[in-house]
Amino acid sequence: MIEIALLAVAVLVILLTLGVPLPYCFGAGLMVMYFIGDVVMKGNILWGFQQLGNPVLLAIPLFVLAGTIMSVSGIAASLLRFVNIFVGHLRGGLGVVATISCALIGAISGSGLTGVAAIGPLLIPEMEKQGYPREYATALIANSSLLGLLIPPSVTMIVYGWVTDTSILACFLATLGPGLLIMFNFSMVNIHMAKKFALKLEDRPRGPDFIAEVSKRGFKATPALLMPVIILGGIYGGVMTPTEAAAVAVIYAIPVGFLIYKGLNLRTFLGASKEASTAVGAIMLMILFSMILSQMFVLEGIPQELVEAIFSITEDKAILLILINFLLFFVGMVVNDVTAIILIAPLLLPLMEAIGVSPIQFAAIMGVNTAMGGVTPPYASILYLGARIGKVKVTKVIRPAMILIVTGYLPVVILTSYWDNLSLFLPRYFGY
Amino acid sequence: MNRVASYLLTGLICLVAGGQFIQVITRYVLEIPVMGLEETLLYPTLWLYVLGAVNASRENTHIRANVLEIFLKTTKQATILAIVGEVISITVGLWLTWWAWDFTKYSLRVWKESPTLYLPTFYMDMALFVGLVLMMIYTFTHLIKHIRQLSDPEKPIDD
Amino acid sequence: KRLKISHIRPQGTTIDLELKDFAGEVKKASDGDLKMRIFAASALGDYTTVQERVSVGAVDMAVQPAATAASRRMQITAFPYVAENWKQAKSIYGPGGAIYDAMKGLYAKQDITMLAAYPVYFGGVALNREAIAPGDPTVEKGIKVRVPGIKSFQLEGSSLGYISAPIPFSEAFTAVQTGVVDGVIGSGAEGYYASFRDVTKTYIPLNTHFEVWYMIVNTETLNDLDKKDRAVLVKAATNFETKRWTTAEADQAANEKRLADNGATIIKLTDEQLAATAKKVRAEVWPVILKDVGEEWGKKILSQVAP
Numbered sequence: 001m002i003e004i005a006l007l008a009v010a011v012l013v014i015l016l017t018l019g020v021p022l023p024y025c026f027g028a029g030l031m032v033m034y035f036i037g038d039v040v041m042k043g044n045i046l047w048g049f050q051q052l053g054n055p056v057l058l059a060i061p062l063f064v065l066a067g068t069i070m071s072v073s074g075i076a077a078s079l080l081r082f083v084n085i086f087v088g089h090l091r092g093g094l095g096v097v098a099t100i101s102c103a104l105i106g107a108i109s110g111s112g113l114t115g116v117a118a119i120g121p122l123l124i125p126e127m128e129k130q131g132y133p134r135e136y137a138t139a140l141i142a143n144s145s146l147l148g149l150l151i152p153p154s155v156t157m158i159v160y161g162w163v164t165d166t167s168i169l170a171c172f173l174a175t176l177g178p179g180l181l182i183m184f185n186f187s188m189v190n191i192h193m194a195k196k197f198a199l200k201l202e203d204r205p206r207g208p209d210f211i212a213e214v215s216k217r218g219f220k221a222t223p224a225l226l227m228p229v230i231i232l233g234g235i236y237g238g239v240m241t242p243t244e245a246a247a248v249a250v251i252y253a254i255p256v257g258f259l260i261y262k263g264l265n266l267r268t269f270l271g272a273s274k275e276a277s278t279a280v281g282a283i284m285l286m287i288l289f290s291m292i293l294s295q296m297f298v299l300e301g302i303p304q305e306l307v308e309a310i311f312s313i314t315e316d317k318a319i320l321l322i323l324i325n326f327l328l329f330f331v332g333m334v335v336n337d338v339t340a341i342i343l344i345a346p347l348l349l350p351l352m353e354a355i356g357v358s359p360i361q362f363a364a365i366m367g368v369n370t371a372m373g374g375v376t377p378p379y380a381s382i383l384y385l386g387a388r389i390g391k392v393k394v395t396k397v398i399r400p401a402m403i404l405i406v407t408g409y410l411p412v413v414i415l416t417s418y419w420d421n422l423s424l425f426l427p428r429y430f431g432y
Numbered sequence: 433m434n435r436v437a438s439y440l441l442t443g444l445i446c447l448v449a450g451g452q453f454i455q456v457i458t459r460y461v462l463e464i465p466v467m468g469l470e471e472t473l474l475y476p477t478l479w480l481y482v483l484g485a486v487n488a489s490r491e492n493t494h495i496r497a498n499v500l501e502i503f504l505k506t507t508k509q510a511t512i513l514a515i516v517g518e519v520i521s522i523t524v525g526l527w528l529t530w531w532a533w534d535f536t537k538y539s540l541r542v543w544k545e546s547p548t549l550y551l552p553t554f555y556m557d558m559a560l561f562v563g564l565v566l567m568m569i570y571t572f573t574h575l576i577k578h579i580r581q582l583s584d585p586e587k588p589i590d591d
Numbered sequence: 592k593r594l595k596i597s598h599i600r601p602q603g604t605t606i607d608l609e610l611k612d613f614a615g616e617v618k619k620a621s622d623g624d625l626k627m628r629i630f631a632a633s634a635l636g637d638y639t640t641v642q643e644r645v646s647v648g649a650v651d652m653a654v655q656p657a658a659t660a661a662s663r664r665m666q667i668t669a670f671p672y673v674a675e676n677w678k679q680a681k682s683i684y685g686p687g688g689a690i691y692d693a694m695k696g697l698y699a700k701q702d703i704t705m706l707a708a709y710p711v712y713f714g715g716v717a718l719n720r721e722a723i724a725p726g727d728p729t730v731e732k733g734i735k736v737r738v739p740g741i742k743s744f745q746l747e748g749s750s751l752g753y754i755s756a757p758i759p760f761s762e763a764f765t766a767v768q769t770g771v772v773d774g775v776i777g778s779g780a781e782g783y784y785a786s787f788r789d790v791t792k793t794y795i796p797l798n799t800h801f802e803v804w805y806m807i808v809n810t811e812t813l814n815d816l817d818k819k820d821r822a823v824l825v826k827a828a829t830n831f832e833t834k835r836w837t838t839a840e841a842d843q844a845a846n847e848k849r850l851a852d853n854g855a856t857i858i859k860l861t862d863e864q865l866a867a868t869a870k871k872v873r874a875e876v877w878p879v880i881l882k883d884v885g886e887e888w889g890k891k892i893l894s895q896v897a898p
């Protein structure tokens with residue numbers, strides 16, 4: 001049976017390469033299982049559709065919508081100006097501003113693309129004006145944008161918690177440490193890189209002027225900075241479930257966007273909700289069919305077969321973790337974050353538990369790897385989106401993106417795998 | 433069509449967000465239970481997912497990995513690739529639609545009800561079939577457009 | 592032939608081990624013809640979905656609570672305060688009992704054959720705080736408890752003096768842990784130990800309802816088996832059921848002890864308190880649900896059991 005499962009995956013990857021929309025790629029995988037593997041299809045649509053009704057998943061559209069509203073309403077700009085006053089005047093400061101702003105946006109949005117969509121149009125021209133190469137600025141912001149998947153709330157962690165039956169709150173905390181470390185890495189790398197660019201630096205107001213400017217920009221940024229407080233405080237403070245928090249985020253963002261930041265009007269609001277709904281519809285349809293394919297694998301006992309096959313090669317934990325990271329890297333190259341988790345988490349979780357890696361640490365391992373997948377070609381959705389926003393050729397951003405992946409992501413991927421405290425400290429501290 | 437999609441999707445997603453918001457208010461602030469809100473919200477939620485996906489088909493913005501496209505030199509090659517992709521999508525899509533129809537028939541026959549308000553679940557179960565049919569229609573129009581483009585290369589690409 | 596059988600608890604729990612024994616017995620008695628593949632922890636979906644999958648034949652068998660989506664009448668098995676003690680429970684929910692036969696008939700209409708009724712526990716209330724007037728249902732306690740999305744439990748929660756908060760099972764643990772709600776209704780010592788032990792500070796065995804899981808099989812799958820294998824399966828199911836009726840009560844006590852060992856306070860109530868609670872809930876909840884399931888049909892069954 002494992003051969004047919006592999007064939008299904010092979011067909012899936014081929015269609016993907018051809019540019020067939022993902023839901024149909026999974027549909028083709030199902031066809032392989034059904035026609036060649038003789039697996040029952042009856043009742044599977046029923047099962048999959050009922051899975052979509054799980055309220056946990058409802059957090060996805062709502063967090064995506066909250067992020068979209070935020071990015072059109074001008075909240076991003078106020079956050080950016082606020083961060084800028086502290087580090088903008090330093091050499092390489094504007095790149096650090098980009099990274100930290102993406103992380104802050106990430107604390108509002110659940111997806112990896114809000115950062116690049118909201119920060120990119122504002123900061124890429126600004127950085128270029130200051131002397132950063134345009135393709136470097138684009139690569140930096142695209143890479144940082146994926147912090148949205150590591151700083152809670154996070155769509156990938158919601159999906160991971162859902163498919164593996166792990167506490168979503170614990171998963172949120174598990175990726176926070178690695179996320180902050182990646183943010184730190186990007187900042188350091190940027191400061192180093194900036195030495196090579198001929199940068200024109202801004203002056204920062206001093207003394208009382210500085211204080212006045214901080215309070216002015218801080219005041220404007222407050223409604224935006226309050227949002228993660230409301231979301232995370234509400235969830236961890238026992239007021240609401242993550243799904244409800246996502247709804248509250250939307251309800252909060254609408255008046256703030258309309259009345260305080262004024263970037264939101266009826267036209268942009270309708271546009272934002274249509275865009276968010278469409279993105280979510282596409283994700284959900286993909287989730288539906290990838291869930292069914294994954295369930296077929298489970299029904300046929302593929303995870304157990306896989307664990308046995310892998311154990312027949314080696315039982316050494318350190319080597320297995322290397323192999324798994326390689327696997328996740330390749331998976332991240334070809335599919336998007338949510339799909340990678342739906343397909344891989346149920347397959348590998350039994351293996352992880354067998355070698356003594358907790359589901360929460362595995363959440364962080366998958367979280368970091370799938371976030372990185374957003375910028376690793378050939379399927380690098382966030383990088384391509386960044387290239388479109390930054391108006392640079394995809395082939396040009398790949399080089400600077402690679403430098404950032406190797407220096408920013410890779411060390412954290414390794415650390416997350418081999419040093420469990422990085423991901424487990426916070427969940428343990430909060431009693432998970 | 434674009435306006436209809438905007439209003440419909442906005443309405444659905446606001447309904448869903450509003451419903452969840454009410455859930456928090458009634459439980460946390462007013463401390464009274466609202467029975468059956470959760471199951472009622474399922475209807476707009478599932479229709480939102482399905483119609484969102486239909487709109488992605490209409491706008492041709494489904495998630496895909498345009499790996500080969502980066503290496504293609506001419507628009508003609510890109511058009512051929514698009515046609516291949518659409519033919520595959522339709523083949524697989526029709527098979528899935530058939531199974532969605534099977535599910536819809538089942539749902540009609542069994543006529544399930546939600547647990548507290550006894551709302552018939554058929555009205556959300558049918559969403560998938562309806563959605564897939566619409567998606568197939570849109571994919572088919574994209575296919576026609578691309579075939580025309582191939583026979584008339586002067587015609588500019590409009591999507 | 593290999594049959595897929597689903598249940599709702601993690602690997603290594605009582606039901607999981609009992610099903611492994613069951614599978615072993617079936618395999619041995621059928622000379623290896625009939626094997627089982629056990630899917631633990633709702634790996635094939637929650638019990639509502641699994642029941643539908645059994646109904647259409649996508650999953651062969653399951654041991655789980657009855658899902659009421661396709662038939663409101665199945666709520667009869669989760670009616671609060673139908674049985675007061677284990678002896679009554681066996682005569683009502685055990686082989687030949689009124690609810691046993693009613694459920695068998697209801698399953699049959701969904702192309703499902705009920706092979707056995709598996710008594711689990713008398714339900715109770717688990718709190719992540721200390722209790723308020725645990726034996727007095729007339730006191731409004733101001734405590735929010737999560738209730739499952741089943742009407743009788745939602746009504747019962749309020750009738751017991753709690754604030755019912757319908758929260759889906761998938762979010763329930765987190766909700767209790769963070770304090771979105773202060774407790775849970777709808778399960779018993781075994782269920783709370785399995786899923787909520789780290790957040791249970793108080794357990795009140797209020798005998799809220801009698802939890803029964805049913806061993807079900809797709810009727811067509813069963814009929815397609817050859818005669819010998821079918822007999823083997825039915826016989827093993829009967830053994831599985833018979834054995835459970837002898838161990839269930841002790842198992843419930845063992846699970847209460849596990850909760851206590853894990854740090855929970857178990858609040859024992861007097862017979863008078865239990866009787867008063869039963870009376871109030873019956874008076875308030877039964878009429879509403881009876882209307883939903885059809886008064887005539889429901890009363891006919893309850894008249895055979897009501898003390």
Ligand code: NA
Nearest residue numbers: 106148151153
């Ligand atoms: Na985030």
Ligand code: NA
Nearest residue numbers: 332333373379
């Ligand atoms: Na990638």
